[in-house]
Amino acid sequence: MTSLERSWADPPGFLGWLSTVDHKRVARRYIFTTLVFFALAGLMAATMRVQLARADNDLVGPDLYNQLFSMHGSAMMFLFAVPVMEAVALYLIPLMVGTRNVAFPRLNAYGYWIFLFGGVMAFTVFFLDIGPEAGWFSYVPLAGPAYSPGKRQDFWAQLVTFTELAALIGAIQIIATAFKLRAPGMTLARMPLFVWAMVATAFMIMFAMPSVMLASSFLITDRLVSTQFYNPAEGGDVLLWQHLFWFFGHPEVYIIFVPALGMISEILPVFARRRVVGYVALVIALVTISFLSFGLWVHHMFTTGLPPLGMSFFTAASIMIALPTGLQIFCWIATLATGTRVRFSTPLLFVIGFFFIFVIGGLTGVMLGAHTLDQQLHDSYFVVAHLHYVLIGGAVFPLFGAFYFWFPKLTGRLLSERAGRWNFWLFFVGFNVAFFPMHFLGLDGMPRRVYTYPEGSGWEALNLLSTAGALVIAISMLVFAANVIVTWRRGARAPENPWKASGLEWWTRSPPPAHNFERIPVVDSRTPLWDAQFPGATVQGLPDDVRSVLVTHVHDATPDHINIMPSPSIWPLLAAIATTLLFIGTVFNPWALVWGSIPVAMTLIGWFWPKADEVKSLREHDRSPNDFKAGA
Amino acid sequence: MSARPDLDVSRLPTYAFGHRSLMFWGTMGMIVIEATMFAIALVTYYYLRGRALHWPMSAPPPDLLYGTINTVILILSGLPNHLAAKAAEQENLARVRLWLLVCLAAGAAFHVVRVYEFLTLNTHWSANAYGSIVYALLVLHTVHMLTDYLDTIVITALMFSSRVTGRRYVDVNENADYWWFVIIAWIPIYFTVYLVPRWFP
Numbered sequence: 001m002t003s004l005e006r007s008w009a010d011p012p013g014f015l016g017w018l019s020t021v022d023h024k025r026v027a028r029r030y031i032f033t034t035l036v037f038f039a040l041a042g043l044m045a046a047t048m049r050v051q052l053a054r055a056d057n058d059l060v061g062p063d064l065y066n067q068l069f070s071m072h073g074s075a076m077m078f079l080f081a082v083p084v085m086e087a088v089a090l091y092l093i094p095l096m097v098g099t100r101n102v103a104f105p106r107l108n109a110y111g112y113w114i115f116l117f118g119g120v121m122a123f124t125v126f127f128l129d130i131g132p133e134a135g136w137f138s139y140v141p142l143a144g145p146a147y148s149p150g151k152r153q154d155f156w157a158q159l160v161t162f163t164e165l166a167a168l169i170g171a172i173q174i175i176a177t178a179f180k181l182r183a184p185g186m187t188l189a190r191m192p193l194f195v196w197a198m199v200a201t202a203f204m205i206m207f208a209m210p211s212v213m214l215a216s217s218f219l220i221t222d223r224l225v226s227t228q229f230y231n232p233a234e235g236g237d238v239l240l241w242q243h244l245f246w247f248f249g250h251p252e253v254y255i256i257f258v259p260a261l262g263m264i265s266e267i268l269p270v271f272a273r274r275r276v277v278g279y280v281a282l283v284i285a286l287v288t289i290s291f292l293s294f295g296l297w298v299h300h301m302f303t304t305g306l307p308p309l310g311m312s313f314f315t316a317a318s319i320m321i322a323l324p325t326g327l328q329i330f331c332w333i334a335t336l337a338t339g340t341r342v343r344f345s346t347p348l349l350f351v352i353g354f355f356f357i358f359v360i361g362g363l364t365g366v367m368l369g370a371h372t373l374d375q376q377l378h379d380s381y382f383v384v385a386h387l388h389y390v391l392i393g394g395a396v397f398p399l400f401g402a403f404y405f406w407f408p409k410l411t412g413r414l415l416s417e418r419a420g421r422w423n424f425w426l427f428f429v430g431f432n433v434a435f436f437p438m439h440f441l442g443l444d445g446m447p448r449r450v451y452t453y454p455e456g457s458g459w460e461a462l463n464l465l466s467t468a469g470a471l472v473i474a475i476s477m478l479v480f481a482a483n484v485i486v487t488w489r490r491g492a493r494a495p496e497n498p499w500k501a502s503g504l505e506w507w508t509r510s511p512p513p514a515h516n517f518e519r520i521p522v523v524d525s526r527t528p529l530w531d532a533q534f535p536g537a538t539v540q541g542l543p544d545d546v547r548s549v550l551v552t553h554v555h556d557a558t559p560d561h562i563n564i565m566p567s568p569s570i571w572p573l574l575a576a577i578a579t580t581l582l583f584i585g586t587v588f589n590p591w592a593l594v595w596g597s598i599p600v601a602m603t604l605i606g607w608f609w610p611k612a613d614e615v616k617s618l619r620e621h622d623r624s625p626n627d628f629k630a631g632a
Numbered sequence: 633m634s635a636r637p638d639l640d641v642s643r644l645p646t647y648a649f650g651h652r653s654l655m656f657w658g659t660m661g662m663i664v665i666e667a668t669m670f671a672i673a674l675v676t677y678y679y680l681r682g683r684a685l686h687w688p689m690s691a692p693p694p695d696l697l698y699g700t701i702n703t704v705i706l707i708l709s710g711l712p713n714h715l716a717a718k719a720a721e722q723e724n725l726a727r728v729r730l731w732l733l734v735c736l737a738a739g740a741a742f743h744v745v746r747v748y749e750f751l752t753l754n755t756h757w758s759a760n761a762y763g764s765i766v767y768a769l770l771v772l773h774t775v776h777m778l779t780d781y782l783d784t785i786v787i788t789a790l791m792f793s794s795r796v797t798g799r800r801y802v803d804v805n806e807n808a809d810y811w812w813f814v815i816i817a818w819i820p821i822y823f824t825v826y827l828v829p830r831w832f833p
Binding site: 214234605 | 637638641642644645646647648651652653654658661665666668672673679680683684758763764768790799
């Protein structure tokens with residue numbers, strides 16, 4: 001074992017497993033956890049589809065159906081779509097920018113535990129028949145104390161608190177890591193597009209998520225201690241909820257979608273075997289989308305009777321966001337069209353599936369963005385079709401492409417290409433069979449969120465078709481799961497760079513060692529591994545008897561100082577447990593906010609207080625910037 | 633084999649102040665998030681006010697005295713805070729200790745007065761939406777004050793312990809940044825909670 005390996009190794013045993021701060025181990029758990037939640041939320045969708053397969057079905061009653069669609073939506077948004085993108089980023093970004101860990105490793109571990117406990121709480125209460133029942137956007141007054149007695153909506157509000165806290169922590173990690181830990185020479189203009197996409201996403205998270213945390217805190221205090229934020233009888237306002245929720249909720253769509261754009265920009269050039277067309281245009285488009293995403297929220301509220309001028313403004317903004325999105329699609333088409341010997345491997349198939357599905361979803365988006373048409377289609381199955389085309393087409397297809405693409409890096413084994421094709425085609429066909437008919441159901445007037453519909457409504461055949469499609473999707477997911485399980489045990493071994501890709505993450509072993517790279521390279525271009533000579537130089541002189549990383553300047557990535565990273569610690573887990581007690585305690589007793597904060601404070605102090613061996617090791621290496629200025 | 637000489641970083645410092653440090657970016661991330669939270673809470677206040685016939689709703693405005701005293705205390709606490717940050721950048725332990733203690737004293741005075749602020753708000757969170765949002769603004773700010781105060785206590789204890797290392801000066805420096813944030817965030821809240829109901833009823 002080299003000195004470098006020893007410094008970055010986790011302590012052995014179960015305690016070591018619990019106290020790891022290795023971004024790769026944490027992120028792998030994170031990804032796995034989100035996929036389990038994805039599967040559970042998918043099973044809920046399948047149950048709803050079976051219920052809707054024929055008219056007047058009584059498999060699921062109205063109360064359970066309410067909980068099913070509320071939990072399906074909440075879990076897919078809060079427990080799958082956003083966290084899975086962040087989890088992939090927390091795995092990949094340190095590797096892509098050429099460093100050894102994320103900027104705040106212990107906070108990273110804490111964020112994961114918070115996410116896990118929040119998700120486990122949500123599913124536990126669902127199975128105890130206290131799952132959320134007012135939809136994923138939980139409108140008041142339905143979700144308020146008068147119409148949703150009991151604890152169901154309180155748990156929903158705390159689910160939001162858990163998951164948004166974890167998401168905000170992830171956002172800080174992403175920004176600090178991407179800005180300050182890039183390998184020397186990787187200027188901002190050379191940063192991989194996936195990293196750019198995640199930086200844009202992280203900024204959206206930081207500006208959007210506080211809104212929903214505040215909104216759900218107001219909701220829970222209205223329910224538990226009789227504040228009057230949403231109570232019109234006492235000067236409150238129900239539309240306030242919708243504004244606060246959608247000020248978060250619309251950027252949320254882009255928080256899910258923009259990482260997928262980054263994934264496509266990484267995958268596509270590799271299979272087209274050329275550099276991506278329009279790097280600068282793609283970056284500008286990502287940033288533009290992030291800004292515009294905050295100017296759209298009212299298009300979810302077109303039927304609430306807002307002033308016409310406001311409606312027109314939000315209609316214009318909603319249609320405008322199609323421009324940067326379209327720009328990206330043209331850049332990718334140009335990349336593919338001018339590529340040489342394009343290889344249609346599974347990752348690329350999923351990207352092409354994205355083109356097809358997402359463009360349809362984008363077109364229905366432009367339709368719904370026009371408030372005149374929206375008045376007619378609001379709360380119908382047309383909206384259900386649209387949002388699934390956008391979210392599954394826009395995010396889940398690229399995500400599956402990303403799984404096939406980066407799986408060899410994570411595990412050292414290549415997923416089966418044949419099973420991958422089956423996975424893709426079953427998913428693609430099943431998806432369109434399941435969701436395309438919903439456009440017609442919506443146009444024909446079928447409302448969302450009804451647990452059944454009467455015989456003779458004329459909706460029977462399309463609903464049955466849709467259910468058949470959903471079952472095909474389920475089969476495609478089984479193929480994926482089988483592919484992963486079989487490959488994990490006995491798949492073909494992957495070399496360092498099986499796809500001949502250009503990013504730094506392919507420069508290290510598959511899977512990477514705990515310290516990521518033996519040496520930190522100096523980067524000279526946007527596609528370092530495709531350079532004739534790489535690496536031209538490497539970084540020397542980082543102490544390898546401690547966990548040291550090189551901190552560089554934000555813009556030009558010139559070396560600035562050496563940072564010694566914290567060692568593994570059990571405290572983040574303990575702090576997360578204390579935080580969980582506080583969050584769940586407040587559902588039952590508001591004073592938990594007070595007494596629950598005592599263990600949180602204690603665990604945070606335990607986390608922060610330096611241990612004797614850490615102090616010793618820091619002192620051995622300490623070199624002050626003040627001495628450096630004096631030239632000592 | 634390398635075509636160019638390798639990049640030797642062995643003489644670089646092991647910590648740095650200001651925007652060069654990782655802690656700065658972590659702190660700024662926190663500040664952006666919390667500032668958004670405050671901004672949205674303030675927008676909520678004005679949104680509710682815009683929909684009300686009378687403002688404040690069936691209550692006299694909060695008493696000016698304690699809120700104004702606290703505004704003065706907070707602004708004055710900027711001075712020891714600034715001096716603690718400067719001393720940290722110079723790695724002057726004695727001065728860091730001194731100014732941190734002054735900061736703690738200012739914080740203690742602030743929290744005592746804050747209790748009286750709550751007692752003289754002249755409304756209650758359950759009375760109406762006005763009471764709810766006034767309480768929300770004050771509680772939100774108090775929670776940030778308390779967490780930063782606890783943070784300052786811990787870092788002060790650490791600077792008096794035998795475990796001081798170079799990077800703790802960076803922590804003191806960034807703790808001061810966050811203190812500036814809770815000072816600055818208070819100004820629009822003070823204006824909104826105390827002055828708006830008087831000047832723009």
